[in-house]
Amino acid sequence: MIHFLVTFDAEARPLIDHFKLKRQHHERSFPVYFGEQHALIVSGAGKIAAAAATAHLHGLTGFQHQQVWINFGIAGHSTLPVGDTRLCHQIIDKHSKQVFYPQLVIKSPWPSERLFTLDEPDNSYADESLLDMEASSFFATANRYATAELVQVIKVVSDNAEAPINGIPTKQQIIELLAPQVEQLHNFSDSLQQLADQLQPDKRIGAAAEHYQQKLHFSFSQSESLQHLLQQWIALDAEISTDELCRIDAKSSRQLIEKLQQQIAAAGQPT
Amino acid sequence: MIPLVYVEESVRNHPRTESILARHPRASVVPIERYGSIFNHSQQNFRLQKQRPALILANKHDHFVQPAPDAYGVGGDHNWYFSHMLNCLYDCRYCFLQGMYRSAHYLVFINFEDFLEDIDNKIEPGKQNWFFSGYDADSLALEPVTGFVANALPFFASRADAWLELRTKSTQVRELLGHEPLGNVVTAFSFTPEATWKATEHKVPSIEKRIQAMQQLAEHGWPVALRFDPLIEQAGFNDAYSELFEQIFSQVPESAIHSATIGPLRMPKQFHRTMESLYPEEPLFVSGLAQRNSMVSYPAAREAEMIDWATDELEKHLPSSKIFPNLPA
Incomplete structure (x- = not known):
């Protein structure tokens, strides 16, 4: 099973359409969508929401270990152009200073980059890194259920120092940013699934x-x-x-x- | 190709780091505070990492040179080992590193000078002091990346009482061939028979290619050695090892061979458990092995039989003074 965590409904839309996911209407805590091989949860903004949603989805899919977990969504960056996509090789929780290392063991269609997870939005773009508000707690939680090779964070740049964020981008803007990456994300997640399959008992x-x-x-x-x-x-x-x-x-x-x-x-x- | 290089901040500006990074211009470089934040960190999987390892460049702070395990030795007065690198390019299914580390990344300690200084401190003049380098890694396989041998050769050239063993399954002998041969630097090649090589020594060059590398070194005047350690049980064990010995000794003159060691397959039971859980489909971990005290090995009688037989068989090709059967207590 491939698990996706996104922050906003708009980030979910390209995945729902591509993987033909169905809303689980009985789920009240978070919007949850299931397909045959995929599960998706919309956490809402912030670290606590992301950790809770990750744990919730783990339970909904049967508390299975060594499955694929992907946090996909938008992020800021000081210099990268809007629309550029990066796989995260280092996630730093700006507040706690905790550092996490997703292990990159399959070829990625995207270059890799460091990411800072912040407690609140920051328009200063002081660090030459991606910026979000969920990845550190997503990774810390999902890495309890799966080895670090199976937990990945992929971000599409939505704002930078030249085009700073002024409120959350519109739903349509987010969909237009993420949709072009979904085909490659599909291939990448399938490769991760092949890794996960190696760890499943006969x-x-x-x-x-x-x-x-x-x-x-x-x-x-x-x-x-x-x-x-x-x-x-x-x-x-x-x-x-x-x-x-x-x-x-x-x-x-x-x-x-x-x-x-x-x-x-x-x-x-x-x- | 190495896709990712983690670099400890303390060695980021070291000339050796700069040189290694310059040779990997396409790799992503990730600064880290200490290598322990990546290497052997919990919730990693050796099997998955082994499929695309990263390189970690770090500084080692202490314990550069350690006493070698009891069974390690080729007749010297003092036996030491050191590990300027942890983990290996190859993927031998019987290798204890799989059981010892959670990470498969290549960890290179780039402060080579500290290792050499500690070696210098351990040398007892007038004695044969051996320093074994292939305990936690293949000594030569990553030489084009690390350049360790290139650094070590001038050091050993001026220290006649210090003997270096480079233990390898690789054919990376270019650095040695470009240097004047040293009688106190022995390149020891590990072998198992063809069927075991095919079944368990993934990514290891063929037996024939390794023999060719031995030949090249011998022709240039370098001492070479043979390591049949561990001996691996297989159908037709005797015939398979006889054939292997014939294959080697028909191409490499006995006079060029410094020594041959023979050792059993043994591992702590915890390592065995870890290795079996990493590769549950692997028959090697089940075939004929038994637990004795805290170790997993072939049953004692069979183990002794294998070593005795291999020793006798080797004596058809080498004087017994060059053969060192290593049967740990």
């Missing part, structure tokens, strides 16, 4: 474990052992079917684990 493990757990009682540690042993069996026989993993006959969970250990020991010997 589906055969869950299916076989469930099969045995329906027949026998397992303590928590036995359940952990069962999954570990099934994983080891698959490592030794990559083509093994779920049916084959489920074929061991045992009268108790303890006996099953012993039999699995014997099976793996035998399979692990060089032939």
